[in-house]
Amino acid sequence: MAILLNIDTATEMASVCLCYNTEVLAIRYSSEQKNHAAFVQPAIQQIMQEANIKLADIDAVAVTGGPGSYTGLRVGLATAKGICYALSKPLIIENTLKVMAQAALLTLTNYMQQTPDAKWLLCPMIDARRMEVFLAVYLPNLACLVEPAAQILDENSFNDLLKGYHILFFGSGSIKWKNLIQNPFSRFAEIHQNAGCLGVLAYQAWQNKQWANLAYATPFYLKEFYHPKIFYK
Known part of the structure; x- marks a missing residue:
């Protein structure tokens, strides 16, 4: 306890x-x-x-x-x-992406009940500006299938996974992806962790006593912070 x-x-x-x-x-x-x-x-x-x-x-x-x-x-x-x-x-x-996936489990369960013969995946997305998102792909037991990454989306993203799975997309980055994709195996939901x-x-x-190292723990940014150079006269 x-x-x-x-x-x-x-x-x-x-x-x-x-x-x-x-x-x-x-x-x-x-x-x-x-x-x-x-x-x-x-x-x-x-x-x-x-x-x-x-x-x-x-x-x-x-x-x-x-x-x-x-x-x-x-x-x-x-x-x-x-x-x-x-x-x-x-x-x-x-x-963060795994926490988002945890939040989506109830919604995923509803979809799985509606399509009992389908295999489902969870894909949380965080908007990272322009057409880039932070994303990962999880199985329903939250085992990670695609490790967290920064990815620039195009119309061919996820083609291979969507051949074998239904995928639930959600998060702030999924809005831009929804405008690109036309695939009956994709679903979108508004889910907030x-x-x-x-x-x-x-x-x-x-x-499981999975503690972080208190002295050396740092944020998991996934990509470096970009700050444009400012020139002064």
Whole structure:
């Protein structure tokens, strides 16, 4: 049994929650992406008060480590590491795309019931500007079939996989893909992960003692941050 603090600031919607095993005791959300840094600490205080649990009594802190927003990833990991350092608690880091896939499992189950003879895959996508997305492909048991990667989409993307599988696409990057593809085996859904979905994966990691290295853990950016050069006269 474990009390886990879960922090997800990787995408547009930030959330923090407190879980007892996988049961959400309290949760807070913020849809203001530019204000994730200002949201996190007060939200943590609020959920601890709501659950009537002291921060020192948690067993570990879990965070979405990337890919995602550069600033959001730094905010989440810095907050998680700070708490872990101060309280000597283990740190758990989960891939954002896998957390998104966890959030999509209920929707996938509905599709699988409608098509009992079909084989299904999950493909979370995060918008990475222009026609590029961060993506991964998961089996229904969340085993990773295609490792997380930054990929530029074109009309031939996923041709091979769509010959043998139905694929559920979702996430902010799936919107641009939906405009490119015409395939009866593709499905699209609006699915938003939250810290509660992170909590399910975090509890599994807790049970298996899959701790991150607190000193050397860094965000999983997938690609380097690009900043155009500024020239001054």
